[in-house]
Amino acid sequence: MKKSAFLIPLAILVGATALSSVFIVDERERALVLQFGQVKAVKAEPGLAFKVPLIQEVVKYDDRILSRDIDPLEVTPSDDRRLVVDAFARYRIADVVQFRQAVGVGGIRAAEDRLDSVLRANTREVLGSVSSNDILSSDRAALMMRIRNAAAEEAQGLGLEIVDVRLKRTDLPEQNLEATFARMRAEREREAADEIARGDEAAQRIRAQSDRTVVELVSDARRESEIIRGQADAQRNRVFAEAFGADEEFFEFYRSLNAYKEALGKGKASMVLSPDSEFFEYLRQADRPAAAPAPAQAPTSN
Structure with missing residues (x-):
């Protein structure tokens, strides 16, 4: 009984000593075996490793990145x-x-x-x-x-x-952010002002060019219209001249009718003229009775 009481603690002590001499090295670690602070071994391979119990100690370090x-x-x-x-x-x-x-x-x-x-x-x-x-x-x-x-x-x-x-x-540091933002805003505003100025300059240049084009087009159109009007007036005068040369009496009659139309055809204008005035010559002729036709002569027999 006394012997067994002595052997059991001894076996426990031996087992604990044996277990303390074994340690496990993980594949993600490296282990150092130290004895009184001095490195005695390096265990880099994973698995079981041994050390001297009570004298040596194990320090593990991570081998990953x-x-x-x-x-x-x-x-x-x-x-x-x-x-x-x-x-x-x-x-x-x-x-x-x-x-x-x-x-x-x-x-x-x-x-x-x-x-x-x-x-x-x-x-x-x-x-x-x-x-x-x-x-x-x-x-x-x-x-x-x-x-x-x-x-x-x-x-x-x-x-x-x-x-x-x-x-x-x-x-940027916090204290410099506001100043930097203000400087950036000022630079962007300056760039915007430059763009606006260039745009205004281009707009004025385009507007001046368009005004010049309008003046040139209107001038050309007026010149062409005057030429066409002159040619038409010349053709009209030529027609009138031909008509006047062909029948002077008819031409005088036509001019008088146009004069009556312009003078008497619009508004309520009053005209004070002598009845013997040449202006009413054709009106007086219209009031004259038509001449009787000449009697026919009887045929004479031989």
Whole structure:
């Protein structure tokens, strides 16, 4: 009984010791075996691994690509136009031994704090060497590559590999937005005024050209109408002249009738003329009785 009471705790102790010497390495992790703070082994392959219980300890680190957002920071490009830049980085732990030696027990949090400092410093340095137009243009891809390459050199000392750096947002500081918007509005208003002035100038030029065209067309039309009217008057006078030459008495009669029509045919005009006036010559002739026909002569017989 006493022997069994002694063996059971011993078996439990041995089992616990055996279990504490075994650990599992996940495929997404890397493990360091430490003995009194010194690295004794690196376990990169997934599966079961062993360590000396009570003396050695295991520290695991994520072997996947990790993401780190950088707090927004203000940069001053070469044209002194301040910008607020929001960026993020993709990184992974490339050398777990160097990483452990660089950050110690602080682990991933301490590494990310130091990585933030590296990224912020290189972002300010690279973006400060170019103009704001370059940052806002398609050239920003090359700028992000420069930031990544510069940060990668410093991150190697931490055992980290910088996979990528991206600029998520590039804005103006809040205190500069209103002034920038006012300047943009003023520029657009100036452009609008220039467009309106050019439009007015073009409208005046077109209006002057149209007025000139109207004057020319009216002048040509009047000239042609005067020519046609002159030709018609000439033809009318020629007809009258021919008619006058053919029968002078009929022509005089026709002119008198037209004179009567113009003088007496409209309104209630009164005319005071002598009855013997030549104006009523044809009216007096109309009042005369017609002459009797001459009697026919009888035929004479031989």
